[in-house]
Amino acid sequence: MTKVAVLGSGSWGTALAAVLASNGHDCTLWSRRAEQASEITESHTNEQYLPGAVLPELLKAEHDLAKAVSGASVIVMAVPTKGIREVCRALNGVLDRPVLFAHVSKGIEPDTHKRISEVMEEELDQAVCEGIAVLSGPSHAEEVIRNQPTTVTAAAKDMEHARRVQDLFMNQDFRVYTNDDVVGVEIGGALKNVIALAAGVTDGLGFGDNAKAALITRGLAEITRLGVAMGANPLTFSGLSGLGDLIVTCTSVHSRNWRAGNMLGQGKTLEEVLDSMGMVVEGVRTTKAAHQLSVECGVPMPITEALYAVLFEGEKPRDMVDLLMGRMKKHETEDLAGWS
Template sequence: MQKVTVLGAGSWGTALSIVLADHNHEVRLWTHRKEQAEEINNKRQNERYLKNITIPENIIAYDDMKASLEDTDVLVFVVPTKAVREVANQVKECLNHQVTLIHAAKGIEPDSLKRVSEMLVEELPEHLYRDIVVLSGPSHAEEVSLRQPTTVTVSSKNIEEAEKAQDLFMNEKFRVYTNPDIVGVEIGGALKNIIALGAGISDGLGYGDNAKAALITRGLAEITRLGVKMGANPLTFAGLTGIGDLIVTCTSQHSRNWRAGNMLGKGNSLNEVLDQMGMVVEGVRTTKAAYQLSLEYQVDMPITHGLYKVLFEQKQPKDVVDQLMTRVKRHEMEDLSSMLGDSKTL
């Protein structure tokens, strides 16, 4: 049994806490909201994020960061990407010993264009952790909390740290693979949210399965082109954190990115969508970052550029779809070649 502190009591942080609790670990679930901690501890519920789920007794919620970190063995970051730096700074002030450090956030920081692992490296002193581990893959929190079969990937530059995370989480309902390609795992996990927004828009416009299949396939091509340029292994995008995560996020109403896109497709403004969602929609912020990355790396990403126009330039979704359908003709094999790292076709 280990002492594990999970930072972030949203749906995914709570679901991962349940997986850890099922392993009989001592789980401390930190939230910045006192009333949420009291609800979890007193009612064994987290109704805003996971309705009708009973929280196991060996999960104790904290709103005191220092208390949640006392003598902990493992630290799991599951906060929205916009909060990573702020929470990391709180950790730095309270933590005084080395831990195994895992993050399960999916996003890229606009402007700095840093992945979450890079943000953590910048904010946390080296003596507080060994190599960072990323946990990602096709995993709706709602299904994980119900103990439905789920498979994810953990990635680290240090295989020993990845295997520690694998052992920490893996059970008969939650299967964990390892993958050394931390860049590819993080890029796939972050950028699939952009394509999920697009899938939701497509459904909101009333388009069918043909359009969604094209969007997922061409979206994967965009993600892979950028990932390879950034140093990722193209095979990663054929795995759980690539096509696997893309399928689950683009085809399920559990996906908040799909739901947000669906509302956009039905005519709601971005502000209206975000107000109605009441939770962070990572794909919005990541669209801006991916748009900036595409310019920096000179990678062709028409779907991302189209969504950027919808989100930040108030373009009509149908107009953007029409523009995508009438782009200059291309040879599919050229795009497949570029996905495998042949930059001359970009």
């Protein structure tokens, strides 16, 4: 049995904490809200984020960060990307020994263009950080909490760290592979949210399966081009944290990024969409970061560029579709020439 703290009591953090508790680990879930921590511990529910789900009785929650991480040898970071720096700084003040971190956030920090593990490496003191792994893949919390078959990837620079995360989470319903391509796994997990937003827009505009299939395919090409330019293994993008996560996020009503894009396609403004969601839509921040990175790296990302124009420049979704469809003729595989 391992003592684990999961930081972040949204849908994904709660579902992962439930997996850990069901696997027999001593798991504490940290919530920013005292009333939510009480609900999880006493009622074994988290109605705001996982309505109707019954959580393991052994799972407990804490509002106090120091109490939540006390004695833990592994900390799972499940907070939104914009809160990573703040939480890491707070941890420096409460941890008294090095622990293994596993983050499950999917995003890129705008302006700095840093991946989540890079942000954590920058903020965490060496004295408290044994190593950092990332857990990513096609995994809706709404299905994981119901013990539906799910398969993800644990990646780390040190494969022993990846294997430790694999051992913590793996069970009959939750299968975990390992990978040493941290860059690829993080880029795939982050940028699929951008393409999922765009997929939602096509549905909101009333387009069919042809358009969505094309968007997913060409979106994967964009993700891979940028990932390879940043040092990733191109094969990673054919795996769970690439194609797998892209498919599930672009096609499921569970996806908050798809839902946000769908509302944009129906004519709502970004402000109206975000106000109505009630949860973080990571793809919005990541679109800005991906657009900046594509310019910086000289990597063509036309879908990302079009979505950026809709989100931040006031362009109409239908006009951007027309722009994409009217681009100059080209050979399908010419963008893939540098991948091998």
